[in-house]
Structures are given as structure tokens and as C-alpha cells.
Amino acid sequence: MWQYQAPLRDMQFVIEHWLEAPQAWAQTERFQDLDLALARQVLEEAGRFSSQVLAPINSSGDRQGCSFEAGRVTTPAGFVEAYVAYTEGGWSALACDEAYGGQGLPQLLDAALQEMLYASNHGWAMYTGIAHGAYLCLKAHAPQWIKARYLPQIVSGEVLPTMCLTEPQAGSDVGLLRCRAEPQDDGSYRVSGSKLFISGGDHDLSANILHLVLARLPGAPAGSRGISLFLVPKLLDHHQVNSVRCDGIEHKMGIKGSATCSLVFEQAQGWLIGEANRGLAAMFVMMNSARLHVGLQGLGHAEAAWQNARDYALERKQMRAPVRPAGISADAADPIHFHPAMRRTLLELRACTEGMRAVGYWVAHLLDEAEHQGSQADRQYALQLAELLTPVIKAFFTDQGFRQASNALQVFGGYGYVSEFAIEQTLRDSRIAMIYEGxxxxxxxxxxxxxxxxxxxxxxxxxxxxxxxxxxxxxxxxxxxxxxxxxxxxxxxxxxxxxxxxxxxxxxxxxxxxxxxxxxxxxxxxxxxxxxxxxxxxxxxxxxxxxxxxxxxxxxxxxxxxxxxxxxxxxxxxxxxxxxxxxxx
Amino acid sequence: MWQYQAPLRDMQFVIEHWLEAPQAWAQTERFQDLDLALARQVLEEAGRFSSQVLAPINSSGDRQGCSFEAGRVTTPAGFVEAYVAYTEGGWSALACDEAYGGQGLPQLLDAALQEMLYASNHGWAMYTGIAHGAYLCLKAHAPQWIKARYLPQIVSGEVLPTMCLTEPQAGSDVGLLRCRAEPQDDGSYRVSGSKLFISGGDHDLSANILHLVLARLPGAPAGSRGISLFLVPKLLDHHQVNSVRCDGIEHKMGIKGSATCSLVFEQAQGWLIGEANRGLAAMFVMMNSARLHVGLQGLGHAEAAWQNARDYALERKQMRAPVRPAGISADAADPIHFHPAMRRTLLELRACTEGMRAVGYWVAHLLDEAEHQGSQADRQYALQLAELLTPVIKAFFTDQGFRQASNALQVFGGYGYVSEFAIEQTLRDSRIAMIYEGxxxxxxxxxxxxxxxxxxxxxxxxxxxxxxxxxxxxxxxxxxxxxxxxxxxxxxxxxxxxxxxxxxxxxxxxxxxxxxxxxxxxxxxxxxxxxxxxxxxxxxxxxxxxxxxxxxxxxxxxxxxxxxxxxxxxxxxxxxxxxxxxxxx
Structure with a gap:
């Protein structure tokens, strides 16, 4: 019953008219050859992928959830095949540098892609969602050999990364974390400790998984100034298995297709990323991008809520409305979208969803400008605005995603509360985004x-x-x-x-x-x-x-x-x- | 992790100080002998029942849900035993007439009981929640032989009733319903049709179930003026099975311990309640009570949300707060209830919960006054106020129940989203109350x-x-x-x-x-x-x-x-x- 069609017309409106992005692209070295036809084609194909590959396994993924047996996670039926299609379609490479095999397209187009992925299947998109942030982090801070080895694998989708921050006693407060890392003679480190709530901590989509782990070096200062960042691959050279163990997965309210893992690191081999005790600074490079992503989850849920509620309200007939559109005469019952309370809800869904799309894409566009536009001052200006807007995007959008999902559920009445229509899944899935990523x-x-x-x-x-x-x-x-x-x-x-x-x-x-x-x-x-x-x-x-x-x-x-x-x-x-x-x- | 303790102190504050109910009782014939000690004892025992019997099977009931096999519903483990304890405790008889075996206590005390039942286990309390409304409806409109036969069974809990209104095409709009009833020579009727979303439509708590069914007589006017009410028992004389079939149960977002059934009536034997074509009027007698009940669900969820969030916030330590209570010095991290955003959330939870309790109990007290107080004019005045307030109680309280459950979930951070802490269950369970009962x-x-x-x-x-x-x-x-x-x-x-x-x-x-x-x-x-x-x-x-x-x-x-x-x-x-x-x- 639940369906998703990418809102291509409104995406184009925002990109081409609200932002006039093509004019901005033409003034950059990086995007000057990007023509409108290509940009539209990218959106259309992303729309097809999300509505034809991801949306059909959204409800089934929720029903099945992930399973955990003998230390290994199995994702719901169809998730692996969808990931193969994703990498073959080149979606993992969209906004990455051509130097590492990427397509070098703007963050703006990636934002539209992400909106579609999250809207059509938030649980599935959790696996791929972290990749771009990890890519940015490694690109900025990893030693050359790690960049050369792993960035092309992230870009192609051969490996998927994780972010290992949270520990049972350290959630919002990473300063309390206890994982530790001991330097080895060969320049590597041995990482030990437990991590909690790690999205994609284990799965069957890619053979190797790259864990980005926050841990403390011996003698590091207490609190957040004593935290370093390490790359700990699941598989080492020659497919040797590193000592990272998935200890279990969480039973959650939503995004059940996403494996939320407890990981145990026991003297696992890893490498320092960035400077010692500067792990938070190294991670900070991915913060704007990651928080924008979470905001786009809120936008995606609002969009899914809006289009499903609209379609239902156009079909379902209950009671006579006090006013009808001109030329429509009374029947035993009117479509519920004639009723003022429903009209108000539907218009709020539209106004918030389309409004958020403009603002969210604007921030993505600012991030492009901050990297590729004119003068240093222009870039600084764009970055400053993007950084100011990022917490609003993250929090307001996710707040709205949940609220609008609840509004949409209400349009369905009793049918909204049963699993068959899956709008209740949108509500459950959307709730996490108000919590994680800060x-x-x-x-x-x-x-x-x-x-x-x-x-x-x-x-x-x-x-x-x-x-x-x-x-x-x-x-x-x-x-x-x-x-x-x-x-x-x-x-x-x-x-x-x-x-x-x-x-x-x-x-x-x-x-x-x-x-x-x-x-x-x-x-x-x-x-x-x-x-x-x-x-x-x-x-x-x-x-x-x-x-x-x-x-x-x-x-x-x-x-x-x-x-x-x-x-x-x-x-x-x-x-x-x-x-x-x-x-x- | 999730727990529930009845807020007896605040309940007493509302009943004894805010409402000064004992003074009002003393002025009525019905309640003049009800002393404060007895009222307090009723609340204490209800509190024990809810926290010791119902709360422990709340999460397990959610996890197991109901099962449906070979046309029969099985409720989660412990539900039957809890129902036995409920009837043995006399809770089903609380606010019923002594003439039918009831205890003749005020609606006000029943409201406190209902709050506790819904707060501690909404799924379970769905089975018993409808009984009082059905009791009122039959008492007002059923023929004498039905009252004599069935009211004592409802009061003792030997049977449980249902309300069969909704059909697939008729939700908010009962005027669209199609179920039909044909008169028989013996004065009974044959009821045929399909009903949807029937709470407790089948279960294993009581052997017999009394379905109150809205249906159309032959030649009845279209719309809501052609609807009549029928009593259709699951079991007839000598345990003969009536032709009412449970066709399946819904998979829902929450209240999974409650069996939400599709029922098929095939020439099932039933009896007219009230006048032909006046079925809605007959049902109307239970409306204020039923809507108050649903409002109390919102209050119960807000209370459960408040006390669980408070307890977690007092324990969990994350980050340093900008201001601490006098005399407390800085540690590595403060309890999160020191943080202003959390304090504001917790105070909102308390302010809304305790405020709703006063208003909700006031309406219950007004219903008592409308039945038992002084002059006809006094009664009319109380009823008028109760009727005015009823939609506010139903809608505002359930809106708040959901909102405060979400606020409480946020206090738990990531732990709020996983099933282990069950606050996410409170959120899911609370959502239905915004939809049903109007x-x-x-x-x-x-x-x-x-x-x-x-x-x-x-x-x-x-x-x-x-x-x-x-x-x-x-x-x-x-x-x-x-x-x-x-x-x-x-x-x-x-x-x-x-x-x-x-x-x-x-x-x-x-x-x-x-x-x-x-x-x-x-x-x-x-x-x-x-x-x-x-x-x-x-x-x-x-x-x-x-x-x-x-x-x-x-x-x-x-x-x-x-x-x-x-x-x-x-x-x-x-x-x-x-x-x-x-x-x-």
C-alpha cells in the first residue's frame, strides 16, 4: 500500500529555479561542464532506483528485520541485491573526487539522492549513509597509504565504513569514552573496548567493513581532549579477520533493516587517523555533511508521509464536507481531503516538505560553494552560512519528519495504525533521527x-x-x-x-x-x-x-x-x- | 527497565484537595457512607494490582502480541491470569450498581483505576476498558430479560463485551455501514456482515463475549438514521456457538497485547437494544464515559512517560551542566536532569501530567454529580459541563499522551529507541488513542x-x-x-x-x-x-x-x-x- 515516487518536479524546481544552481555551477572550475540535462538524468535515475529497488523492500525489511546468528548479521531479503544495484549504478561515487574513482558531482545532487534513499528505505540507507562522511574524514586526515588503498574502495562501494563513537556510558558525552589503543612497533595500534549502537557494525552487504573508532592512547588527557581516531578494518591483508566481534544487535522501534550492533574490539589492529588526541577534530570534518544527511532523513520522511497521505485522502470517502470544490455535487460521502481539518493537514505536509527541501538543498549547495566557488572570502562566507544552518537542518527537519509522519498517520485513521499501510513504519523510522548524530x-x-x-x-x-x-x-x-x-x-x-x-x-x-x-x-x-x-x-x-x-x-x-x-x-x-x-x- | 508505580500521592491530592470530593460525596444519597479511608484503600489496592500484576506483563505482552490460529485468538502469557486476578479483586464491579452485583463506587474512583490500568498495560486494559460503557448502554436500553441475564455477568467479569461499529468502508462515518439484521418470529434477529478493528473481538480471557453490533434493519433509511443496535453473544444458550467468526487480527504499531479483530457475522442470532433505527442514540449513553476513558489513556501514558523519564534522568550522567543545585560540586559529568533542556522537558512532563489528572478526574466527578447530586438543575449543570469537557479530555489528553511519550523517549537518548527500555512502547501504544473513539x-x-x-x-x-x-x-x-x-x-x-x-x-x-x-x-x-x-x-x-x-x-x-x-x-x-x-x- 505504501509507495514512494521521487518528487522530481519539485527537486528540479528547487535546483533550477529556487537555487539557480546551474548558473552557479557554470562559474566554478569543478562543475562548469555539468549541464542541466545530465543533472536531470541523474535525478531521474536516482528516482527510479529508489522507487523501483528500495521502496519495494522497505516494508518487508521492517517486518523481517536483521538477524544475528553465530556472530554474523544477515540483512533482510533483497538488501544485498539492492546494494549490488547501488554500487553498479555508481551511486556510491556520486559526489566523490575523480582522483579516487568518483564522479565529481555536486553535494547538491547528492543531497537529492540521499533524500530519495532515506524516503524510500531509511533502514537500508543507513548502510550507505555514513560512507560519504567517512570518505571526507579519511580524505582530509588519513595517511597517504590509507587514502590510496581505501578511498577507491569506499568510492566503488567495495567496502562500507562505520562510525564507532558511542559506548554504554558515553552517548552524548564522548569525553567519557574508555576504549583504548596501544601503539605497536610497526606503526599500527591495538584497539580494545566495547562500542554500542554502531549502525552497520556488521552486515552482509560488503565483505570488508572499515570501522572508524574513537579511542584513548596511553596517558591521554581525560575528557574529549584525549581522544584519537583509528581506522580498524574488519578484514586485514589477505582476508585475515581482525579481532572485532559483533556481540549482538538491538531490537529497535524502527529502522529495523539497519543492523545496530554492539562491537567488541580485542587488541584489534588499527591505524591512527589524524593527530594523536585530536580525534574529534578529525571527525569534525564530516560533521556538517553527516548532520545535513540526518536532516535529509527528516525531509525524506516528510515527503513519504505527504505523498502517501495525499493519495489516501484523495481516495477514501467518509462523511460530507461543509464545502466542496466548485462544480462537485454532494454524494453519500466526500473524499476526506474535502474536509477542512484534512485539507489543513495536507497543506501543512506540503508546505513543510517543499519548504524544507529548498532550505536543505540550499545548505548542500552552500557546501559546494564553500569548496569550489570563487574567492577565499566567498568560500568562507558560504561555509559560515552552512555551519550556522546545519544544526537547524538536523534538528528542525527531523522534528518535522516525525511530526509530519504523525500527521500523515492521522489522515489514515485506523488504517494508519496497522502495519499493512506502513505509514506507521514511517513514524517509527523517523523517530531515531531526532536522537542520533547529536x-x-x-x-x-x-x-x-x-x-x-x-x-x-x-x-x-x-x-x-x-x-x-x-x-x-x-x-x-x-x-x-x-x-x-x-x-x-x-x-x-x-x-x-x-x-x-x-x-x-x-x-x-x-x-x-x-x-x-x-x-x-x-x-x-x-x-x-x-x-x-x-x-x-x-x-x-x-x-x-x-x-x-x-x-x-x-x-x-x-x-x-x-x-x-x-x-x-x-x-x-x-x-x-x-x-x-x-x-x- | 520500564516500571510503573501508581502516583497515589497525587491522586489523593486531586481527589481530596483539588476536588474536595469527599465533601461532595457526603451530600449525596449514594455515596454518603463512602469514607475517605475506604477510598484510599481502593486506590492503594488498584495501585498494587497495576504495578505488580499488569506492569510486569506490559513489555512481554508487546513482544509476544496476540496469536491467531484456527479461528481463535490467544492473548500473551500472563494476560489470562491477570484477568482472573482482576475479576477476583472485584475491579470489574467498581462503579456498577449494587443491584447487579456492583460496588456502587463513584466514577471518580473508577477514573483513577482506569488511569492505572492504561498506564501499566494499555494492551491488556483494552479488554476490560469497554465493559463499563457497554454496561451503561445495556442498563439504559436493553430489555429487562437481557439486563437481568447479562448485566450481572458483565459486572462480575464472567463475560466481556465489544463494540462492533467499524466496517472497512465505514470508519469515522458510521452512516456508511452495511451490516444488516433480519427480524425473526421469536423476536430475535439474524445479523450478517463484516466488522473491522474490533478490540477484543475474540480472546481467551472470558468464555463468552457479548458483541454490541450496529446494523441495518430491512427498509431502514440510508445514513446514520437507519442504524440499530444489537446484542450478539458469542455463545448462546447451553454454550451453543453463535455464527460469529473471527477472521484475523491486525498487526499494529502498538497495543499488541490487544486483539484487534475482523469479525464476520453470518446470520448470527442477536437481540435489538433500544429502538429500531435509534442505535446511535442507544450507543450515545456510553459516549461520555468511553471518551473520558480514552482521555485517561493519554493521562496514563503521560504518567508512565514522566516517571520513567524522571528515574532515568536522575541516574544517567552525561556532560557538565551550566548550573548545578546549591552545594553540589562538579564531577566528570552531571546527572542529565541538571541540564536545562532536560529539566524543561521533565517539568513539562510533570506539569502536563498532574494538570491533566486534575481536569480528567474533575470530569469523572462531574459525571458522578450528574447522576447523584442534589437538584435536577444541579445535575443538568454538571452534565452540561462534563459534555462540554469530554471532547477536550479525549483529544487534548491523547495528543499530550503521545507528545509526552515522545518527550520522555528523548530523555533516554539512544536507549529510548531500543525495545529494552520500553519507553518506545509507551510512544507506540499511546498513538492509537488519537484515532479511535472518534x-x-x-x-x-x-x-x-x-x-x-x-x-x-x-x-x-x-x-x-x-x-x-x-x-x-x-x-x-x-x-x-x-x-x-x-x-x-x-x-x-x-x-x-x-x-x-x-x-x-x-x-x-x-x-x-x-x-x-x-x-x-x-x-x-x-x-x-x-x-x-x-x-x-x-x-x-x-x-x-x-x-x-x-x-x-x-x-x-x-x-x-x-x-x-x-x-x-x-x-x-x-x-x-x-x-x-x-x-x-
Whole structure:
């Protein structure tokens, strides 16, 4: 019953009109030869792969889950075949350097690919999702021989990597981790300890698995300044098995096709990546990319929720609606999408999903610009914006992914709660993304404390400038002036609230921590507002006959009337949060 | 890992101080002999039953689920034994008439019992949860011989009833149902058709099951005015098996211990309950009680979420907090309940749970008053208030049950997502309550269209009067004046927003349907505000040494600073919802 069709039309709208990415590509050395036809073809083929290969094994993968026997993990039926098709299609190579066998395409196209993979089969996409971050990390920090040996294997998909951070006592707080590594005479290390919640810690998709492991060297300082990063392959030279043991897999609420493993390292052979005691810095290079990925999971779930709810609501008939579209006469019961509460839910699903797509792809595009665009200052500017936006993408998108999945489930009524329709799977799968890769509470602190208050507000001022620029453009665009004025007012409010938080934080050190969650949601809603002003404006440039024109204007109107009020609520919550929070007993 | 302890202290606070129920009981003929010691003992024993019998089989019941083989349902291990203990404890008889073997205790005590049953094991409590509604329905509408025969069996727990409404094409819209019933010469009927999503449609807890079935008589009018209610027992005289067949059970997101059945009736023998074609009216008698029950499920899940999150947060240590309680020095990591984001989540869990308990028990108490109190006018007044509040209880509480379960899951981090800790089960179990017994969207329409706009606002005015009376009392109570002023302002706003909606509805028929969901949430938050003003005020009357005093004042302060702002948001949303909603294509 559950189905997934890649929203190619809206993806193209964002890439070609909202971002005008092809014009930006033309100005870079790296992407100047990338033509629009190729970009579209990539999206179309990714859409086919996700809807024809991954979506059909999404529900069955959830039902079967992974199995663990005799120390080995078996993935659900079809997962291995899908992975073969994935590597043969070259998808693992998409945004990697040609030097290592990659296709050298933009992160932006990879973001669209990732959205499709997560939307069509989050459990499966967990195996491939970590690869690009690991690729970036090794490319930046690994010794030459490791790069030469392993990067081409990651790019081709011959090996899959993991990230081994969490230990039972060290989740959000990696500083508490206890895994240790002892240097050997041959320049390698012996890594020992237990790791928990390791996605893809074992599986049957690739013969070899490259574990990236955080551990402590002898005599390393306590806390997060004493952590180093090691590469520990499952298989060593000549297929010799390293002493890494999968101890079991978790039974989870969702993403059951993804093997979440406990790993035990017993004097396993590994190699230092980056500098000693600088493991977190080495991993940091993958952070923006990894958090963007998790945000795209939220977007993917929202998209899957939206299209399944829409299709069901168009078919299912229950009760008469108070108002019908012109020309439709009363029957015994109307399709439920005529009912105002359902219409509101469906429009919210559309407004949030399409708005998030614009913002999420923008960040991917900024990451491309940060690497390949014009001057050093341009790159720095793009990186600064991307880093500011990353926690919002991670937390707001995943929050929305879960919320919209729940909204969609409600559209299905009782059918939403039974497994047959699988929308309940979307809800269960989506929930993890609010937790891992830095919980949404940690993202909120990162945004407000570090990214906004921490750099004297420079990055935030740059963001406001971009939004005001859009507002100025839209003020002159037909039918968009009202939206533009709303966005301008919103920018003023954002500026004022940041100033107020900064002032208050001086006398009440806990204050920004209390309001960080509200501030992140405020930024998320504001970014959606920005997305809809620009979306409405650039849709005016499409031909009259294009149905996207009407849809974008309609949805922007809905957004400003029905979703934007949350912004004032969050501002009021921030300003009102003067009362100290009691300690619970 | 997951555990449940009945919150007896807060239940007593609500019953004895917030409601002053014992004083009210003393003024009724029915409950004048009910003394406080007995009421407390009932709660304590119910608490023991729920924490010692039901809670231990909550997770195992979820893992095993029900099985269906050869047309018969088997419930998870321990469910039958728990049911035996339940009936032997007399719990099925609690709020039933002594004439039928009941204990004749107030609905209020039954509400506390139900909260505990749902909190400790929602899946199990589905079997018993419907019984009281069926009891009320048969008591009001069944012929004398059916009452004499079956009511004592329901009260003793010898039989369990079901409600057979839904059919594949008829969910929210019972008017579309197709089941039919043909009259027989002996005064019985032959009932035929298929029913879907029937909770407890088959099971092994009781030998006989009494199906209450909605069906159409020959020649009945189309729609909801042609529906009649029938009693169709699974077993007839001399244990003869009636032709009711369980066709399968659903695989669901949660409440897996509850058998959700498809039933096929093939010329099954049944008897008319109430008048022909007045089946919905006959069922209506159980509506307030059934919807209150579902609301109590939300409360139960919020309570389970709160206590499990609190216990985990007190133990788990991660990272250093920006501020610690006085006298506690820094360690490598602080308990996570020191972190402001977690403190805010925990206080929200407490504020919502305890606030909902007061409001939910109030409605149960109003139902008691509506039946047993003083004058006809007093009874009518209590019933009017209970009917107004019922959709808020059903929808707002279940919305909160799900939301607070998600909040609690977040406190557990990665451990929240794995089955071992079972908080993810609370999330899954809680989700159904937003759907069944009239979806939350239907509740919102019922509240605004029927209960508020539909009766010239009389019931709503009565509610505002109660809230203003509290505000006047609290204005003079020490430390409560600020809360009282907030509540008074809120009442003014509620009055104004209803007037505005009424006016606007005259020119835009769809407008109230568009804002009904916001209005219901507004009422929910306002009722919590009322609960906290009164809670703070009456807690001032407790001895200084009682820790409840400090806790209630602290939590009220939190509520007004951190939760109440949602009220203004909902008001702004209602006032701003002028834009017509597009039809989705």
C-alpha cells in the first residue's frame, strides 16, 4: 500500500529555479561542464532506483528485520541485491573526487539522492549513509597509504565504513569514552573496548567493513581532549579477520533493516587517523555533511508521509464536507481531503516538505560553494552560512519528519495504525533521527550558544542579510509583496530577539540554554518563511501553463496564514522564559 | 527497565484537595457512607494490582502480541491470569450498581483505576476498558430479560463485551455501514456482515463475549438514521456457538497485547437494544464515559512517560551542566536532569501530567454529580459541563499522551529507541488513542461546532464562570495572585475569541472547521491553567512539611512561564485563519 515516487518536479524546481544552481555551477572550475540535462538524468535515475529497488523492500525489511546468528548479521531479503544495484549504478561515487574513482558531482545532487534513499528505505540507507562522511574524514586526515588503498574502495562501494563513537556510558558525552589503543612497533595500534549502537557494525552487504573508532592512547588527557581516531578494518591483508566481534544487535522501534550492533574490539589492529588526541577534530570534518544527511532523513520522511497521505485522502470517502470544490455535487460521502481539518493537514505536509527541501538543498549547495566557488572570502562566507544552518537542518527537519509522519498517520485513521499501510513504519523510522548524530537538544545549544552568540552574531547577520535581500526582491514581484513584508518583519523580530537573548545571557548564564530549543524552532520556521517567499517569487517566472505556479502561490499563502504564527509563539516563549527551572527530585 | 508505580500521592491530592470530593460525596444519597479511608484503600489496592500484576506483563505482552490460529485468538502469557486476578479483586464491579452485583463506587474512583490500568498495560486494559460503557448502554436500553441475564455477568467479569461499529468502508462515518439484521418470529434477529478493528473481538480471557453490533434493519433509511443496535453473544444458550467468526487480527504499531479483530457475522442470532433505527442514540449513553476513558489513556501514558523519564534522568550522567543545585560540586559529568533542556522537558512532563489528572478526574466527578447530586438543575449543570469537557479530555489528553511519550523517549537518548527500555512502547501504544473513539479532528468539531457554538455558548459560559470563580479565590491566596490574574486574563481572551469565531462563522461557513483543532488545544491549555491555579491555591492549605506544597507551587510557576504561551499562539492562529484552504490535487 505504501509507495514512494521521487518528487522530481519539485527537486528540479528547487535546483533550477529556487537555487539557480546551474548558473552557479557554470562559474566554478569543478562543475562548469555539468549541464542541466545530465543533472536531470541523474535525478531521474536516482528516482527510479529508489522507487523501483528500495521502496519495494522497505516494508518487508521492517517486518523481517536483521538477524544475528553465530556472530554474523544477515540483512533482510533483497538488501544485498539492492546494494549490488547501488554500487553498479555508481551511486556510491556520486559526489566523490575523480582522483579516487568518483564522479565529481555536486553535494547538491547528492543531497537529492540521499533524500530519495532515506524516503524510500531509511533502514537500508543507513548502510550507505555514513560512507560519504567517512570518505571526507579519511580524505582530509588519513595517511597517504590509507587514502590510496581505501578511498577507491569506499568510492566503488567495495567496502562500507562505520562510525564507532558511542559506548554504554558515553552517548552524548564522548569525553567519557574508555576504549583504548596501544601503539605497536610497526606503526599500527591495538584497539580494545566495547562500542554500542554502531549502525552497520556488521552486515552482509560488503565483505570488508572499515570501522572508524574513537579511542584513548596511553596517558591521554581525560575528557574529549584525549581522544584519537583509528581506522580498524574488519578484514586485514589477505582476508585475515581482525579481532572485532559483533556481540549482538538491538531490537529497535524502527529502522529495523539497519543492523545496530554492539562491537567488541580485542587488541584489534588499527591505524591512527589524524593527530594523536585530536580525534574529534578529525571527525569534525564530516560533521556538517553527516548532520545535513540526518536532516535529509527528516525531509525524506516528510515527503513519504505527504505523498502517501495525499493519495489516501484523495481516495477514501467518509462523511460530507461543509464545502466542496466548485462544480462537485454532494454524494453519500466526500473524499476526506474535502474536509477542512484534512485539507489543513495536507497543506501543512506540503508546505513543510517543499519548504524544507529548498532550505536543505540550499545548505548542500552552500557546501559546494564553500569548496569550489570563487574567492577565499566567498568560500568562507558560504561555509559560515552552512555551519550556522546545519544544526537547524538536523534538528528542525527531523522534528518535522516525525511530526509530519504523525500527521500523515492521522489522515489514515485506523488504517494508519496497522502495519499493512506502513505509514506507521514511517513514524517509527523517523523517530531515531531526532536522537542520533547529536540529539536535537545538543543541536539547539550548538546553534544558539556557539553559532549565534558565540561569534558575535556575524553568521546570523549574514543569514538575515540573505533573507532581507529576498524580501526586497519579492516586494516588487507580482502577488508576493505581502509575503515579502512578512519576511521583513520576521527578520526585524529575529534581530531583536537575538539582541535580547545576548543581553539577558550576561546576567543569567542558564538563560540561553533554557530557550535554545525555542530559538531553533523559531529559526526553522523563519527559514521555511524565507523558502516560501523565494519559492513564490521565482514560481512567477514559470510559464502560466505550469501547474507549479499556482501550487507554489497557494502553498505560500497557506504557510503565511497557518504555519508562520509559530514564529511569534516561539519569540514569546523565549522572552517569557525568565523563571529559573527547578531541579526535579 | 520500564516500571510503573501508581502516583497515589497525587491522586489523593486531586481527589481530596483539588476536588474536595469527599465533601461532595457526603451530600449525596449514594455515596454518603463512602469514607475517605475506604477510598484510599481502593486506590492503594488498584495501585498494587497495576504495578505488580499488569506492569510486569506490559513489555512481554508487546513482544509476544496476540496469536491467531484456527479461528481463535490467544492473548500473551500472563494476560489470562491477570484477568482472573482482576475479576477476583472485584475491579470489574467498581462503579456498577449494587443491584447487579456492583460496588456502587463513584466514577471518580473508577477514573483513577482506569488511569492505572492504561498506564501499566494499555494492551491488556483494552479488554476490560469497554465493559463499563457497554454496561451503561445495556442498563439504559436493553430489555429487562437481557439486563437481568447479562448485566450481572458483565459486572462480575464472567463475560466481556465489544463494540462492533467499524466496517472497512465505514470508519469515522458510521452512516456508511452495511451490516444488516433480519427480524425473526421469536423476536430475535439474524445479523450478517463484516466488522473491522474490533478490540477484543475474540480472546481467551472470558468464555463468552457479548458483541454490541450496529446494523441495518430491512427498509431502514440510508445514513446514520437507519442504524440499530444489537446484542450478539458469542455463545448462546447451553454454550451453543453463535455464527460469529473471527477472521484475523491486525498487526499494529502498538497495543499488541490487544486483539484487534475482523469479525464476520453470518446470520448470527442477536437481540435489538433500544429502538429500531435509534442505535446511535442507544450507543450515545456510553459516549461520555468511553471518551473520558480514552482521555485517561493519554493521562496514563503521560504518567508512565514522566516517571520513567524522571528515574532515568536522575541516574544517567552525561556532560557538565551550566548550573548545578546549591552545594553540589562538579564531577566528570552531571546527572542529565541538571541540564536545562532536560529539566524543561521533565517539568513539562510533570506539569502536563498532574494538570491533566486534575481536569480528567474533575470530569469523572462531574459525571458522578450528574447522576447523584442534589437538584435536577444541579445535575443538568454538571452534565452540561462534563459534555462540554469530554471532547477536550479525549483529544487534548491523547495528543499530550503521545507528545509526552515522545518527550520522555528523548530523555533516554539512544536507549529510548531500543525495545529494552520500553519507553518506545509507551510512544507506540499511546498513538492509537488519537484515532479511535472518534478521531481527534472529530472531537475538535464536536467541541467548537456543537458544544460551544451550537448551544448559544451556555455551557462554555458555565465553564468560564467556574474558572473565574477559581481566579477570584486564588487572587487572595498567598503566592497565587499572579497565577490568578493570568487565569482571569485568559478567561477574557477565551470569551473574546469565541465571540469572534461565532461572528466570523456567519459569513464563512468553513471557518470554524478550519480552526477547531486550534480551539481545542486552546481549551486544553486553558484547562491546565485552571488546574494549576487551583492546584497551587489548595496546596497552600497543606502543612508546611508536606513536600507537595513546594512541588505544586514550583510546577505552577513553570506552567505559567513555559506552557501557557501556547494559549496566545492558538488564539493568534484562530484569528489569523482567514485564508480559505485550497483543495489538494
Amino acid at each position: 540529539s536535537n537538544e545538543i543541536q539547539a545549544n550548538d546553534l544558539l550558544l556557539r553559532k549565534v552568540l558565540g561569534d558575535d552574531g556575524r553568521a546570523f547577520a549574514a543569514l538575515l542579510a540573505v533573507m532581507r535581500q529576498e524580501s526586497a526582491l519579492a516586494l516588487d514581484a507580482s502577488e508576493c509583496a505581502g509575503f515579502a513584508a512578512e519576511l521583513e518583519r520576521l527578520c526585524d523580530k529575529l534581530e531583536a530577539v537575538v539582541a535580547a537573548v545576548r543581553e539577558r545571557a550576561g546576567e543569567d548564564v542558564e538563560y540561553p540554554y533554557r530557550v535554545a530549543g525555542d530559538f531553533l524552532r523559531l529559526c526553522g520556521v523563519a527559514l521555511l518563511g524565507f523558502a516560501w517567499v523565494r519559492g513564490a517569487r521565482v514560481s512567477r517566472l514559470l510559464p502560466d501553463s505550469d501547474p507549479v505556479r499556482a501550487s507554489k502561490l497557494q502553498t505560500a499563502q497557506f504557510f503565511f496564514a497557518y504555519v508562520l504564527p509559530e514564529a511569534d509563539y516561539r519569540i514569546a516563549s523565549i522572552r517569557g522564559a525568565m523563571a529559573r527551572l527547578a531541579f526535579v527530585e | 478521531s481527534n479532528e472529530i472531537q475538535a468539531n464536536d467541541l467548537l461546532l456543537r458544544k460551544v457554538l451550537g448551544d448559544d455558548g451556555r455551557a462554555f459560559a458555565a465553564l468560564l464562570a467556574v474558572m473565574r470563580q477559581e481566579s477570584a479565590l486564588a487572587l487572595d491566596a498567598s503566592e497565587c495572585a499572579g497565577f490568578a490574574a493570568e487565569l482571569e486574563r485568559l478567561c477574557d481572551k477565551l470569551e473574546a475569541v469565541v465571540a469572534a469565531v461565532r461572528e466570523r462563522a456567519g459569513e464563512d461557513v468553513e471557518y470554524p472547521y478550519r480552526v477547531a483543532g486550534d480551539f481545542l488545544r486552546l481549551c486544553g491549555v486553558a484547562l491546565l491553567g485552571f488546574a494549576w491555579v487551583r492546584g497551587a491555591r489548595v496546596s497552600r492549605l497543606l502543612p508546611d512539611s508536606d513536600p507537595v506544597r513546594a512541588s505544586k507551587l514550583q510546577t505552577a510557576q513553570f506552567f505559567f512561564a513555559y506552557v501557557l504561551p501556547e494559549a496566545d499562539y492558538r488564539i493568534a492562529s484562530i484569528r489569523g485563519a482567514m485564508a480559505r484552504l485550497a483543495f489538494v490535487e
